[in-house]
Amino acid sequence: ETGVTQTPRHLVMGMTNKKSLKCEQHLGHNAMYWYKQSAKKPLELMFVYNFKEQTENNSVPSRFSPECPNSSHLFLHLHTLQPEDSALYLCASSQVEGDYGYTFGSGTRLTVV
Amino acid sequence: QKEVEQNSGPLSVPEGAIASLNCTYSDRVSQSFFWYRQYSGKSPELIMSIYSNGDKEDGRFTAQLNKASQYVSLLIRDSQPSDSATYLCAVNLAGANNLFFGTGTRLTVIP
Numbered sequence: 001e002t003g004v005t006q007t008p009r010h011l012v013m014g015m016t017n018k019k020s021l022k023c024e025q026h027l028g029h030n031a032m033y034w035y036k037q038s039a040k041k042p043l044e045l046m047f048v049y050n051f052k053e054q055t056e057n058n059s060v061p062s063r064f065s066p067e068c069p070n071s072s073h074l075f076l077h078l079h080t081l082q083p084e085d086s087a088l089y090l091c092a093s094s095q096v097e098g099d100y101g102y103t104f105g106s107g108t109r110l111t112v113v
Numbered sequence: 114q115k116e117v118e119q120n121s122g123p124l125s126v127p128e129g130a131i132a133s134l135n136c137t138y139s140d141r142v143s144q145s146f147f148w149y150r151q152y153s154g155k156s157p158e159l160i161m162s163i164y165s166n167g168d169k170e171d172g173r174f175t176a177q178l179n180k181a182s183q184y185v186s187l188l189i190r191d192s193q194p195s196d197s198a199t200y201l202c203a204v205n206l207a208g209a210n211n212l213f214f215g216t217g218t219r220l221t222v223i224p
Contacts, residue, residue: 042117042214043201107156
């Protein structure tokens with residue numbers, strides 16, 4: 001495996017379900033991110049982890065709960081979501097030092113019904 | 114307030130023409146600038162980065178940065194149908210580790 005891998009690629013869940021999104025990076029990076037991409041809107045930064053410590057929570061509702069057990073893995077736990085949470089959820093990684101941009105995973109297309 | 118503005122398009126150019134994509138940003142301390150390409154149904158892919166005023170060329174792509182005008186652009190020469198995608202401008206603040214994105218410009222190259 002190379003790059004940034006996300007699972008699952010697609011997820012349909014009911015509003016009472018609990019599910020988790022998984023992200024793994026194989027690039028030796030030390031920062032990981034969750035972004036939300038909705039139609040007609042800019043990519044929205046949700047969470048930032050530097051050296052597996054959360055450094056930013058961008059006013060995200062508590063129904064989204066991140067977890068970063070180490071610098072290579074990132075999870076987004078979902079519970080009691082709303083239909084407006086349906087979107088493409090993208091994981092990215094980068095080096096904290098230097099400034100070389102982010103590498104994105106292929107994303108999870110989430111539909112809340 | 115940190116904002117990155119792009120013309121959402123769609124921008125249509127004939128094959129072989131130059132496509133010009135523009136981006137403005139509001140925060141004067143912005144330091145690093147990136148262009149991502151996103152094909153429909155795919156994730157963003159980094160294609161260019163630029164950090165200092167002037168032009169930076171990479172193959173058919175040229176990024177232009179003017180910090181005084183808070184403006185960054187991407188030129189695609191000899192446009193190909195495979196260049197048809199949404200192009201996202203992203204800006205990073207000095208000392209920060211957060212990229213701020215524009216809404217993207219959808220480019221269509223007509224064969």
